[in-house]
């Protein structure tokens with residue numbers, strides 16, 4: 001692997017909570033220095049899955065131990081099923097047994113499940129302790145680890161219990177993505193394409209120019225490309241959350257492709273289709289709506305379809321009930337006073353938010369991407 005200079009991206013927040021996202025490869029050695037220089041305690045508890053402990057955790061821990069840290073692991077079973085209050089309670093018990101103190105640090109080593117769970121536990125243990133994110137999926141690197149949304153699921157819905165709580169830093173080491181299943185890597189790419197459409201036309205052009213290399217879904221040999229895709233995405237999310245931490249306005253643009261995407265994801269049963277796969281068709285459906293509302297040119301939809309197709313995404317889901325998708329969308333927690341909100345592109349790199357899309361047009365757009 002050729003060595004690419006790491007990039008540091010600021011997330012600017014009020015109240016002394018600003019932090020940096022570091023993007024690069026082989027970053028683990030730098031983490032100890034960061035923890036020391038920022039006085040983040042001597043004791044570190046790593047929350048991770050057993051396979052990730054084996055793949056990366058042991059190596060990370062040995063580096064930290066050499067620098068004088070006490071490191072313990074809490075292993076959490078894989079999967080969305082671990083994001084619940086029972087798990088939170090068990091983790092709090094263990095932290096109390098360990099007598100972890102306020103200046104010590106939790107480290108999330110994993111995808112969005114680990115990140116959301118660790119962040120939430122960090123937000124409530126002793127009314128809030130330090131935590132750092134070491135995201136290991138593409139989705140977590142470009143999205144879930146940034147912005148401070150933490151939480152768990154409830155039987156009544158996903159992510160209903162949680163807190164806004166910011167990490168002290170985010171270390172996105174793209175070399176760990178080489179062990180990620182290709183389907184997960186592709187799924188994360190949907191969010192990267194999303195940043196291109198909503199606010200970063202040069203990133204979208206970069207994806208098009210490197211489409212063949214990216215669609216191989218291999219990290220080795222393409223370091224510069226992945227470094228660019230991830231760091232640009234992180235920079236986009238960082239700017240959006242810096243301006244609108246609690247999603248009163250601007251942060252809403254990050255939901256491009258997610259209004260219909262979430263409906264499809266819920267209807268397919270979480271786990272049936274990956275999140276990014278649903279967002280990909282959701283972006284197509286939203287762009288279709290934008291065209292019908294005379295907000296953007298047909299060519300944008302054609303380009304988006306070509307790009308997603310070349311990346312290996314399905315552009316049409318068969319066997320999904322469109323009425324059920326529409327109902328699932330209405331139940332989504334993001335629906336405000338009964339109105340569906342859509343993020344609609346106006347040209348590449350620019351979007352508007354609308355809550356006046358006629359129901360018939362929404363149903364037509366759903367039918368464009370799914371059908372019995």
Ligand SMILES: NC(=O)c1ccc[n+]([C@@H]2O[C@H](COP(=O)([O-])OP(=O)(O)OC[C@H]3O[C@@H](n4cnc5c(N)ncnc54)[C@H](O)[C@@H]3O)[C@@H](O)[C@H]2O)c1
Pocket residue numbers: 049051052055078079080083110111112113114116136137138139140143144145146147148149150159176177178179180181184
């Ligand atoms: N907080 C936010 O802003 C935010 C944003 C988006 C999504 N999320 C949340 O993120 C979660 C989804 O995250 P995800 O897609 O990362 O899934 P995930 O955390 O479940 O990880 C997917 C799978 O990949 C495995 N894995 C992770 N890294 C690996 C690696 N480097 N090599 C091999 N295997 C690896 C994991 O063990 C797991 O089985 C959802 O719970 C969602 O609600 C949160």
Ligand SMILES: [Zn+2]
Pocket residue numbers: 143191258275279
């Ligand atoms: Zn998403």
